[in-house]
Amino acid sequence: MASISGICSSSPTLKHQKPLLRPTASLLRKDFVSFPATRSKPAVRTCFAQSVVREISSELTETDGALTKEKKKVLEKDSQALWRRYVDWLYQHKDLGLYLDVSRVGFTDEFVEEMEPRFQAAFKAMEDLEKGAIANPDEGRMVGHYWLRNPKLAPNSFLRLQIENTLEALLKFSDDVVSGKIKPPSSPAGRFTQILSVGIGGSALGPQFVAEALAPDVPPLKIRFIDNTDPAGIDHQIAQLGPELSSTLVIVISKSGGTPETRNGLLEVQKAFREAGLNFAKQGVAITQENSLLDNTARIEGWLARFPMFDWVGGRTSEMSAVGLLPAALQGIDIREMLAGGLLMDEANRTTVVRNNPAALLALCWYWASDGVGSKDMVVLPYKDSLLLFSRYLQQLVMESIGKEFDLDGNRVNQGLTVYGNKGSTDQHAYIQQLRDGVHNFFVTFIEVLRDRPPGHDWELEPGVTCGDYLFGMLQGTRSALYSNDRESITVSVQDVTPRSVGALIALYERAVGIYASLVNINAYHQPGVEAGKKAAGEVLALQKRVLAVLNEASCKEPVEPLTLEEVADRCHATEDIEMIYKIIAHMAANDRALIAEGSCGSPRSIKVFLGECNVDALYT
Numbered sequence: 001m002a003s004i005s006g007i008c009s010s011s012p013t014l015k016h017q018k019p020l021l022r023p024t025a026s027l028l029r030k031d032f033v034s035f036p037a038t039r040s041k042p043a044v045r046t047c048f049a050q051s052v053v054r055e056i057s058s059e060l061t062e063t064d065g066a067l068t069k070e071k072k073k074v075l076e077k078d079s080q081a082l083w084r085r086y087v088d089w090l091y092q093h094k095d096l097g098l099y100l101d102v103s104r105v106g107f108t109d110e111f112v113e114e115m116e117p118r119f120q121a122a123f124k125a126m127e128d129l130e131k132g133a134i135a136n137p138d139e140g141r142m143v144g145h146y147w148l149r150n151p152k153l154a155p156n157s158f159l160r161l162q163i164e165n166t167l168e169a170l171l172k173f174s175d176d177v178v179s180g181k182i183k184p185p186s187s188p189a190g191r192f193t194q195i196l197s198v199g200i201g202g203s204a205l206g207p208q209f210v211a212e213a214l215a216p217d218v219p220p221l222k223i224r225f226i227d228n229t230d231p232a233g234i235d236h237q238i239a240q241l242g243p244e245l246s247s248t249l250v251i252v253i254s255k256s257g258g259t260p261e262t263r264n265g266l267l268e269v270q271k272a273f274r275e276a277g278l279n280f281a282k283q284g285v286a287i288t289q290e291n292s293l294l295d296n297t298a299r300i301e302g303w304l305a306r307f308p309m310f311d312w313v314g315g316r317t318s319e320m321s322a323v324g325l326l327p328a329a330l331q332g333i334d335i336r337e338m339l340a341g342g343l344l345m346d347e348a349n350r351t352t353v354v355r356n357n358p359a360a361l362l363a364l365c366w367y368w369a370s371d372g373v374g375s376k377d378m379v380v381l382p383y384k385d386s387l388l389l390f391s392r393y394l395q396q397l398v399m400e401s402i403g404k405e406f407d408l409d410g411n412r413v414n415q416g417l418t419v420y421g422n423k424g425s426t427d428q429h430a431y432i433q434q435l436r437d438g439v440h441n442f443f444v445t446f447i448e449v450l451r452d453r454p455p456g457h458d459w460e461l462e463p464g465v466t467c468g469d470y471l472f473g474m475l476q477g478t479r480s481a482l483y484s485n486d487r488e489s490i491t492v493s494v495q496d497v498t499p500r501s502v503g504a505l506i507a508l509y510e511r512a513v514g515i516y517a518s519l520v521n522i523n524a525y526h527q528p529g530v531e532a533g534k535k536a537a538g539e540v541l542a543l544q545k546r547v548l549a550v551l552n553e554a555s556c557k558e559p560v561e562p563l564t565l566e567e568v569a570d571r572c573h574a575t576e577d578i579e580m581i582y583k584i585i586a587h588m589a590a591n592d593r594a595l596i597a598e599g600s601c602g603s604p605r606s607i608k609v610f611l612g613e614c615n616v617d618a619l620y621t
């Protein structure tokens with residue numbers, strides 16, 4: 001007898017598949033009648049390059065020496081043309097100290113002109129959204145994250161007061177926790193020292209990004225995250241807390257209040273509290289929609305505090321709601337400054353002049369670079385360690401918003417914009433080789449931070465050069481190297497990583513996503529595709545329960561009746577799910593679930609399986 005220790009058979013090697021041709025892309029182009037086929041970006045960019053090439057060929061008639069000289073002259077001309085483009089298109093927000101350089105994206109004036117009606121429609125849609133239109137038609141919801149930083153914009157005084165009161169309440173709660181006025185019941189520390197945030201997706205990514213970007217080196221409360229239903233990951237977080245569990249404020253975040261991963265995280269943490277003899281309720285905080293399962297649990301169990309997540313704020317745009325603001329405030333981050341940065345950026349994004357509207361400029365570049373169908377990926381490269389998680393945060397914001405099967409008119413479009421990235425210059429030693437020389441399927445967004453270190457801390461590690469100068473040089477060098485090989489890039493520059501600039505960056509991308517969604521005519525604010533995976537996961541767990549019941553029945557027989565996989569599937573009335581049944585059994589066997597299998601795990605057909613013990617009670621339930 002052998003217990004199966006996992007899925008032993010090697011999975012079939014996936015044949016390399018050619019990327020799907022994009023019927024939708026050509027469809028879209030056809031639909032877009034004002035867009036002649038000649039619009040194609042490579043042609044236009046060649047055009048820009050060709051003017052230089054023409055100059056080269058007319059001048060390269062001399063000897064080798066003269067040729068070199070002429071080449072140099074031409075290169076200067078090229079750089080001057082680039083410089084003109086840089087200056088012409090550079091966007092600057094003076095108050096925020098934020099710059100947006102789109103000069104290394106090759107859109108033409110004609111393209112901008114042709115896109116103008118679409119932009120005006122997008123601006124109008126955004127205006128309506130801010131006034132409270134049902135901008136998420138599938139879910140019949142308003143979309144109000146812009147009101148969070150300017151409650152006066154909310155369409156009625158009830159919503160305005162909800163926002164203002166929540167902000168006041170969470171600031172007061174945070175002050176009381178940090179000052180020790182609100183304290184854990186049985187901690188030797190006498191005050192909360194740690195936060196354990198339990199949440200997933202939009203209920204984790206914003207707080208994670210902001211903590212990494214802005215938390216001081218010695219925050220009043222340190223933060224950790226449980227953002228998965230991986231038991232080993234959860235154990236690790238709890239183990240790392242050790243005795244400080246008694247001074248840990250557990251913030252459970254879930255808009256719906258019913259996300260399984262978050263529920264599991266909560267149950268695991270509550271178990272750890274019980275085992276440590278601690279009263280979870282006195283250390284638990286819920287951030288969720290009113291009357292959700294989580295809200296009701298927290299209310300009935302008498303948790304320390306509850307804060308609302310509003311119906312009209314989506315998970316991926318919730319960083320400036322209680323979801324992001326409470327953990328940030330508890331870490332000593334100035335959340336009013338974050339909101340101020342968001343507000344200033346929102347104001348800038350309300351102009352209907354594309355070249356003066358930073359979010360529209362981003363959307364313009366995305367459309368140009370990816371042909372409005374996601375034909376190229378967006379690589380996000382912040383050259384600053386503290387912005388490491390910005391790319392991961394943007395991944396959800398952009399991909400969950402833009403990745404849609406249908407457009408607003410019900411046409412199948414399979415839209416998307418793939419986002420990935422990590423940080424520079426680290427990634428120069430990982431995948432930038434491919435970006436420069438390999439498959440041309442991306443455009444880059446550099447995030448540049450001008451300030452290297454706080455004033456007074458810098459030093460020259462070689463004459464005239466600091467460590468930060470190297471980082472700067474790496475960014476500029478990579479930007480140039482990519483451009484010289486026809487790879488497009490956007491550069492967003494901020495003076496420093498501050499609550500204000502981070503708030504502005506979040507607001508910039510939230511708006512860019514909204515505008516881009518309008519340009520490609522999709523609903524950015526729902527996520528129907530995620531439901532399919534959740535539903536399928538639920539079905540797997542339901543099948544597992546049936547498998548266990550069948551095995552239990554056979555194992556309670558005298559003598560025990562080992563079953564083949566076919567027999568299990570048959571008795572579960574799930575012959576079509578035999579592969580899944582094999583996987584369920586293999587997974588249970590790998591986890592000491594009193595399951596015994598005979599046969600070779602490499603040949604599933606030979607396996608016979610039964611339970612190590614019979615649960616008589618379960619037979620009759």
Ligand SMILES: O=P(O)(O)OC[C@H]1O[C@](O)(CO)[C@@H](O)[C@@H]1O
Pocket residue numbers: 200201202203253254255256257258259262314315316400527530
């Ligand atoms: O906050 P909730 O309801 O737990 O949802 C978590 C995440 O799950 C999703 O609904 C789907 O991934 C995201 O949109 C959301 O941010």
